[in-house]
Amino acid sequence: MxxxxxxxxxxxxxxxxxxxxxxxxxxxxxxxxxxxxxxxxxxxxxxxxxxxxxxxxxxxxxxxxxxxxxxxxxxxxxxxxxxxxxxxxxxxxxxxxxxxxxxxxxxxxxxxxxxxxxxxxxxxxxxxxxxxxxxxxxxxxxxxxxxxxxxxxxxxxxxxxxxxxxxxxxxxxxxxxxxxxxxxxxxxxxxxxxxxxxxxxxxxxxGGSPAPSGTFSTWGTDVWTHVEPSTTSARVSKFAGPTRVKVGCQKHAQLVEADGYRNDAWSYLPDYQAWITNIYIQGPAWLDGVPTCA
Missing domain, CATH: 3.90.1720.10 (endopeptidase domain like (from Nostoc punctiforme))
Structure with missing residues (x-):
């Protein structure tokens, strides 16, 4: 977590x-x-x-x-x-x-x-x-x-x-x-x-195999992605349960508090053209090996 x-x-x-x-x-x-x-x-x-x-x-x-x-x-x-x-x-x-x-x-x-x-x-x-x-x-x-x-x-x-x-x-x-x-x-x-x-x-x-480089798993249920790195922006996609996602880059943006955690890091998911708070991505608060968004 x-x-x-x-x-x-x-x-x-x-x-x-x-x-x-x-x-x-x-x-x-x-x-x-x-x-x-x-x-x-x-x-x-x-x-x-x-x-x-x-x-x-x-x-x-x-x-x-x-x-x-x-x-x-x-x-x-x-x-x-x-x-x-x-x-x-x-x-x-x-x-x-x-x-x-x-x-x-x-x-x-x-x-x-x-x-x-x-x-x-x-x-x-x-x-x-x-x-x-x-x-x-x-x-x-x-x-x-x-x-x-x-x-x-x-x-x-x-x-x-x-x-x-x-x-x-x-x-x-x-x-x-x-x-x-x-x-x-x-x-x-x-x-x-x-x-x-x-x-x-x-x-x-x-699981038996590690995720490919740049690929992570979400956690939680009914987790939404957003158009911008902010919970007040429009919703894009909902992950009903843990989902493997490709992360293109990450940046510091809106501070989010959810499920007992606080984090201002957001990840961009190119396959969904959307952002997700790093709270719901497995790994440390700032993901290892993922570049900072330009």
Whole structure:
């Protein structure tokens, strides 16, 4: 999702930066020992970790089952960010005393688990990065605001917590209000109820292929384009749901407030000969790789 003016691009993670999950509101911690192999799959089934609703793509369902296969593996800060997707020993998070044993624990942090799940599902390492970079990946094909709850979500969608361009935690939706996550140090990969309060930011849906250069996806429902970069100008086209669009250029114009976001950036869509506020285009507030309109 996107975009306040504060969502202007920031380099959130340099190469090799640990993709950590912040300590989250407390919940009963699991004391179970890590599992492996067949025991993991048995634990996943026993823990209700599976595709719990219809409608998801085959890749998304495979990602759910890959994440569920790791049920019971340690949370480990920085785990899962080795050269290849998969559990690794973690690091000490200087802000979290509970992580002191993470260098001894082979496991995943939140984004490490998501990376592994989609690598197993697609055969490609398509989400190698932080929770924030995964949430804003070019592989995102649909985006859902926090206010939409879990109603429009499908298994395999990724739920994110944090600010506009500072997502600090990410989890895989199962359906039926449940998710699988690597939550925080001292716990194991677990099934949880979706937490819609606090700094829950929304969810994204992952596709198999990145968008062509200069092509982005809109989000939201019944989103109008306009003749000029202003909501008071005449309407041109309405996007009933997420739509792939070619963006020719972008410029600063009318400041728009919508769906909890503020942004003065507008994009010109040459195929529609119309403008759309960048609030409804997936990506940062000022789109990467798109030139400024003359």
């Amino acid at each position: 996107h975009h306040t003016l504060a969502r202007a691009r920031r380099t959130f993670a340099a190469a090799g930066l640990v993709a950590a999950c912040a300590v989250l509101p407390s919940a009963p911690l699991s004391s179970a020992a890590p599992s492996s192999g067949t025991a993991l799959r048995t634990a996943a089934a026993a823990g209700g970790c599976d595709v719990l609703a219809p409608g998801a793509s085959a890749a998304a369902e495979a990602a759910v089952r890959a994440a569920c296969s790791q049920l019971g593996v340690w949370y480990s800060w920085g785990g899962g960010h080795g050269p290849q997707p998969g559990a690794t020993y973690g690091q000490v998070d200087p802000t979290d005393p509970a992580s002191n044993h993470d260098p001894e624990r082979r496991g995943f942090d939140c984004s490490g688990l998501v990376r592994y799940a989609y690598a197993q599902a697609t055969g490609e390492d398509i989400l190698n990065g932080t929770a924030n970079s995964q949430y804003h990946s070019s592989r995102v094909t649909a985006r859902f605001g926090a206010g939409q709850g879990t109603g429009p979500l499908l298994p395999g969608d990724l739920l994110g917590w944090g600010g506009a361009n500072s997502i600090h935690h990410i989890a895989v939706y199962l359906g039926a209000g449940k998710m699988v996550e690597a939550r925080q140090s001292g716990t194991h990969v677990m099934v949880s109820d979706v937490r819609l309060g606090g700094d829950y930011n929304g969810a994204v849906r992952i």
